[in-house]
Amino acid sequence: RKEVEQDPGPFNVPEGATVAFNCTYSNSASQSFFWYRQDCRKEPKLLMSVYSSGNEDGRFTAQLNRASQYISLLIRDSKLSDSATYLCVVTPGASNYQLIWGAGTKLIIKP
Amino acid sequence: NAGVTQTPKFQVLKTGQSMTLQCAQDMNHNSMYWYRQDPGMGLRLIYYSASEGTTDKGEVPNGYNVSRLNKREFSLRLESAAPSQTSVYFCASSVALNYNSPLHFGNGTRLTVT
Numbered sequence: 234r235k236e237v238e239q240d241p242g243p244f245n246v247p248e249g250a251t252v253a254f255n256c257t258y259s260n261s262a263s264q265s266f267f268w269y270r271q272d273c274r275k276e277p278k279l280l281m282s283v284y285s286s287g288n289e290d291g292r293f294t295a296q297l298n299r300a301s302q303y304i305s306l307l308i309r310d311s312k313l314s315d316s317a318t319y320l321c322v323v324t325p326g327a328s329n330y331q332l333i334w335g336a337g338t339k340l341i342i343k344p
Numbered sequence: 345n346a347g348v349t350q351t352p353k354f355q356v357l358k359t360g361q362s363m364t365l366q367c368a369q370d371m372n373h374n375s376m377y378w379y380r381q382d383p384g385m386g387l388r389l390i391y392y393s394a395s396e397g398t399t400d401k402g403e404v405p406n407g408y409n410v411s412r413l414n415k416r417e418f419s420l421r422l423e424s425a426a427p428s429q430t431s432v433y434f435c436a437s438s439v440a441l442n443y444n445s446p447l448h449f450g451n452g453t454r455l456t457v458t
Contacts, residue, residue, distance in 0.1 A: 265443040276449035334386030
């Protein structure tokens with residue numbers, strides 16, 4: 234089993250819709266979680282950190298479910314500019330700083 | 345403010361050739377990293393440098409060497425390129441080696457080894 238798993242998609246979603254996708258992780262000792270966004274043929278950029286209590290940044294909501302070992306990203310009122318690949322990133326444990334990256338979920342917002 | 349600058353953007357090598365990928369950051373970050381990204385896989389850490397003067401192996405260091413030339417610059421060298429090293433390479437930096445420091449990436453280098 235991969236340490237971090239994501240549905241590769243693509244998720245084809247009409248503009249204005251709400252879309253959500255999950256990321257599962259295998260190491261129960263993982264401490265920190267992040268979502269990065271990567272546009273086609275560009276570098277990854279931090280979208281948001283994921284806190285235990287969940288957090289929201291505008292149209293984006295991230296949640297953590299430690300019991301089931303997954304994090305989620307919800308995008309409301311999707312825009313064409315949200316089209317990208319969303320990368321889930323997990324830390325392996327308390328003392329290991331090498332981030333574990335998912336392969337990403339591709340999102341395509343259609344007009 | 346350029347952020348993280350990588351050169352070259354594209355490179356084609358023949359098997360056995362060598363090359364150095366250059367990376368520089370102007371954000372006064374302490375930590376720097378080299379990743380590779382392959383289709384269908386997450387980014388994999390090749391080497392990292394927690395601070396000037398230190399380097400450590402990541403998940404996939406074989407076939408690579410690095411140099412932290414100074415606080416700004418962190419280069420990646422392929423001594424004898426192999427087709428398995430065909431990939432997109434990203435340099436990144438962060439304020440420090442901790443979870444609260446987001447990574448800032450360069451634009452990437454697309455390397456093809458024939």
